[in-house]
Amino acid sequence: MTTVTVHPTGEVVEVRDGETIMGAFYRTGYAMRIGCKRGGCGFCKIDVHEGDFVYERPVSDEVVTPEEAAQGVCLPCRAVPSQDMVVEFRENSLRLVNPLMRYMLSGKESSAHQPRTRVPV
Amino acid sequence: MAIMRMGYAHVRVTDLAEARQHYTQTLGLNEVAAADNKVYFKGWDEWDHHSVVLEEGGVGLVKFGFKAQYADDLADIENKAQAFGATTERISKGEELEVGEILRIHTPSGHLFDVYHDITSGQSDVGNVNPEAFPRDLRGIGAPALDHALITAEDVGQMERFLHDVFGYWTAEKVATSLDPADQHNIAIWMTASNQIHQLAVLEGPQSKLHHFAFRLEEGWEITRAADLFAMDDVPIDIGPTRHGITRGKTVYFFDPAGNRNEVFAGGYYSYPDRPMVTWTPDALGKAIFYHARELNERFTTVLT
Numbered sequence: 516m517t518t519v520t521v522h523p524t525g526e527v528v529e530v531r532d533g534e535t536i537m538g539a540f541y542r543t544g545y546a547m548r549i550g551c552k553r554g555g556c557g558f559c560k561i562d563v564h565e566g567d568f569v570y571e572r573p574v575s576d577e578v579v580t581p582e583e584a585a586q587g588v589c590l591p592c593r594a595v596p597s598q599d600m601v602v603e604f605r606e607n608s609l610r611l612v613n614p615l616m617r618y619m620l621s622g623k624e625s626s627a628h629q630p631r632t633r634v635p636v
Numbered sequence: 637m638a639i640m641r642m643g644y645a646h647v648r649v650t651d652l653a654e655a656r657q658h659y660t661q662t663l664g665l666n667e668v669a670a671a672d673n674k675v676y677f678k679g680w681d682e683w684d685h686h687s688v689v690l691e692e693g694g695v696g697l698v699k700f701g702f703k704a705q706y707a708d709d710l711a712d713i714e715n716k717a718q719a720f721g722a723t724t725e726r727i728s729k730g731e732e733l734e735v736g737e738i739l740r741i742h743t744p745s746g747h748l749f750d751v752y753h754d755i756t757s758g759q760s761d762v763g764n765v766n767p768e769a770f771p772r773d774l775r776g777i778g779a780p781a782l783d784h785a786l787i788t789a790e791d792v793g794q795m796e797r798f799l800h801d802v803f804g805y806w807t808a809e810k811v812a813t814s815l816d817p818a819d820q821h822n823i824a825i826w827m828t829a830s831n832q833i834h835q836l837a838v839l840e841g842p843q844s845k846l847h848h849f850a851f852r853l854e855e856g857w858e859i860t861r862a863a864d865l866f867a868m869d870d871v872p873i874d875i876g877p878t879r880h881g882i883t884r885g886k887t888v889y890f891f892d893p894a895g896n897r898n899e900v901f902a903g904g905y906y907s908y909p910d911r912p913m914v915t916w917t918p919d920a921l922g923k924a925i926f927y928h929a930r931e932l933n934e935r936f937t938t939v940l941t
Contacts, residue, residue, distance in 0.1 A: 550895070551872060551874075551896075551897065551941070553872065553891050554650065554896060555891070555895015558897060572651055572893075573650040573651055575695045576694075577696070584842050600765035607879070
């Protein structure tokens, strides 16, 4: 289990082993700007400030260029955290669409990481 | 008639094994050959050697193939393409697996179109003598054939002229900024050279990009069943099942394992060269694309490979 913290709001989501960043946010009541969900379109790019990840499937250099990768650009639809991460979403793409799900899961799974702030819906 | 139909879609995928699973087990295509880092597929109701080529490494379109009716058509189309100002080249027989000599056109939209007449050809899976309605051992959705594609281009009007002048296509439907032909800016066009309501569509957008390529299904219920199978197989659905206002076809859009957008398409009305062209205005674009929801989702016009 790892955590992904959203900069600058401080929201924390726990990621199950082998789960993608996108999968963890979807499971905990969020929606995000997403395209093909297969690493092919680059529509969901986010920026990694801290931590590291591995891709569950190959990602083309044409989608995330080596320069972008070096700068910390990440595809959350394919990225599985290998350690706790701090990431930043682009253009307000992250929205909490199911506060109830977030609340229920936070109580059961995230006792050590209660949300510090709430992302505007 | 010169161009009969879109013959093949050649795309790149990041993981060939995973893509092979999608195209054979979910879409139900038959794998017909594998060579180098490419795998070749056909639908059960196609008689040419292949209609889909997957190449490992990256994502997006490599090229489309278009089958001409007669061998002489290649020279005629070559002359027209060069007169239009497009770059052309000839590819010798055998350089593309099971395909004869190819006229390769670098289109104004930045895509590669292969025009050919000769390709190893036989019969569909139900045969040519007393055929059954479909093979009883279909897998997945059992797509019978490749149907059409949508690409993007910076200058849609230029591509409309190119496809008209070089391929002999006519425009079945378009989205235009004005109903006055003298004051029109084309946002999107749907073109064909046969009763098939569209063989190729072009949407305003970046050069060289693929929006989707589509497989034919026969009945509306098959579209719903396809969506059910996509859910079972964890295939991301972009939109649908729904109907298009444009073409009236029933549809589901989804993504292959590399992120290339696919579509299954059923129905649509017949096209004829003398049928009056249908024009949609930009304020009705949502209804034109997704007849039921009547609004575009964010992905549809921006997610490309």
